[in-house]
Amino acid sequence: MSDIDLIIERLELRGHRITSSRRRVLDAVLAQQAHFTVDDLLHTTRKVGRATVFRTMKILLDLNIVCRVMMDDGALHYRLSTGRHHHHLVCTNCGRVEDFSNCDVNSLVRDLQSATQYEIEAHWLEVYGRCQSCQLLASVPESKSAATSKRATSARGGRRGNN
Amino acid sequence: MSDIDLIIERLELRGHRITSSRRRVLDAVLAQQAHFTVDDLLHTTRKVGRATVFRTMKILLDLNIVCRVMMDDGALHYRLSTGRHHHHLVCTNCGRVEDFSNCDVNSLVRDLQSATQYEIEAHWLEVYGRCQSCQLLASVPESKSAATSKRATSARGGRRGNN
DNA sequence: CTCTAAATGAGACGTAGTCTCTGGTCAAGG
DNA sequence: CCTTGACCAGAGACTACGTCTCATTTAGAG
Structure with a gap:
């Protein structure tokens, strides 16, 4: 079972619907190798609204699928988490x-x-x-x-x- | 020598001018008992521009006169520092x-x-x-x-x- | 007193994120 | 098949926090 399927399963367990937008955000997140910002995601996932990306990231944050890193300049970045x-x-x-x-x-x-x-x-x-x-x-x-x-x-x- | 004079001396040593705006911001900072935000300062120091308050806080941060506290909700507050x-x-x-x-x-x-x-x-x-x-x-x-x-x-x- | 670099204040701008509103999708129930 | 209601999407307004720009003022050295 691939990473994305595992995550989707966890989303479903929480009662979240698996929509095409969420899948696109998930794909984009998993495709990132280092840390990234919501803006980075927006560039790779065309046709997904800003608010939706933020909402999805919030869910992923709650599920400990991603974490946030405070960079040394004070900017907050996201990053795939070990959980x-x-x-x-x-x-x-x-x-x-x-x-x-x-x-x-x-x-x-x-x-x-x-x-x-x-x-x-x-x-x-x-x-x-x-x-x-x-x-x-x-x-x-x-x-x-x-x-x-x-x-x-x-x-x-x-x-x-x-x- | 009072707190404010000590701070003013340190500002002068760094080559900063002691303007009335800076003095007003300093007064407001020293008047705070717990932690505070720039917005709190703006309410107490009328007639000082937002940018000026931010600029002054940046200097005070550099001089370790104030420090920043990340609250549990993610908000950044300022606080008088021990240095x-x-x-x-x-x-x-x-x-x-x-x-x-x-x-x-x-x-x-x-x-x-x-x-x-x-x-x-x-x-x-x-x-x-x-x-x-x-x-x-x-x-x-x-x-x-x-x-x-x-x-x-x-x-x-x-x-x-x-x- | 004069001169000038530093500082100011207003407001435009940038960035990160939330909220609101309208409309879409989908499953359950009649 | 139709309705209902929950969840979700996207657009864009809005907020918070901070920086930049620019014309004007001022501290403080000479």
């Missing part, structure tokens, strides 16, 4: 995104819980850095080839940093 | 925000760095839960008094959760 809880490691140079879940946020959360008496429900962690290949490129003087992948897409606005 | 690196613990019920910095994200970052070969530059962590008083309120049946503080302000749009 399990995880975090993102974002390359600030080329925009590549790595998942990680084998981290130790839980002990941190436990400490915080006992220190503050809060009943902790969720957390959001994004880590930013330079991937290995971007480090190598940077060390070659006058290399003009860096930063060509996703970076171009959407860069305006926003600022990261909560200090 | 040092820290994270936020947000009550999802009343919107109260607690700072914490005594956490151990660093070991996590170190592990991640050696596992992925990324050169890690920054991270963003927000934790969500229920503060003690909201837990108490919730345990009183039919209590109608909960959730009155900041919650009302801006709630439209956005979704949290990277999962």
Whole structure:
């Protein structure tokens, strides 16, 4: 059973209808290799309304089929999700995104819980850095080839940093 | 020397001019007790243009005088900052925000760095839960008094959760 | 006091997302 | 077959948050 059929099955289980528009959005999502924006989807799925794409993405978000990544410029991108809880490691140079879940946020959360008496429900962690290949490129003087992948897409606005 | 004079001194050191508009924005920021939005500032500082408030906030952000908090509904709020690196613990019920910095994200970052070969530059962590008083309120049946503080302000749009 | 670069305010613009409204599709029931 | 009602689509208005532009003002150095 292919990815798309599995997803369609889950949509049906939730009582959602499988319409041609939703199928087109799903196709577009699955065709994306890195992260993407709703705008990217709109360019590939002609004839599907903006609102419909947003509505479909909301459903996929609820079902943990996609997740959202906060890029270092503050822009929110979508990304196919593993479904399990995880975090993102974002390359600030080329925009590549790595998942990680084998981290130790839980002990941190436990400490915080006992220190503050809060009943902790969720957390959001994004880590930013330079991937290995971007480090190598940077060390070659006058290399003009860096930063060509996703970076171009959407860069305006926003600022990261909560200090 | 008062808070505002200290900040003004830092602005001058950076070569920024101290205009009456900036002073009005500063006053408004310092008058805020919890977290706030640019819109909140606009209501208190009449006669200062929107763009100017945004520009001033950007400077204050650069100087670490304020920081940004991602609320659980996805809205970005501003907050007076301690200046040092820290994270936020947000009550999802009343919107109260607690700072914490005594956490151990660093070991996590170190592990991640050696596992992925990324050169890690920054991270963003927000934790969500229920503060003690909201837990108490919730345990009183039919209590109608909960959730009155900041919650009302801006709630439209956005979704949290990277999962 | 004069001069100029920096800053301002108004408003156009951009982007991400929601809401509203009208109309379509489809399954169940009569 | 027809009706009804729930769900869904698409268009486009609208909102929130922020940036850009441009003509005008002003801080502050000389």
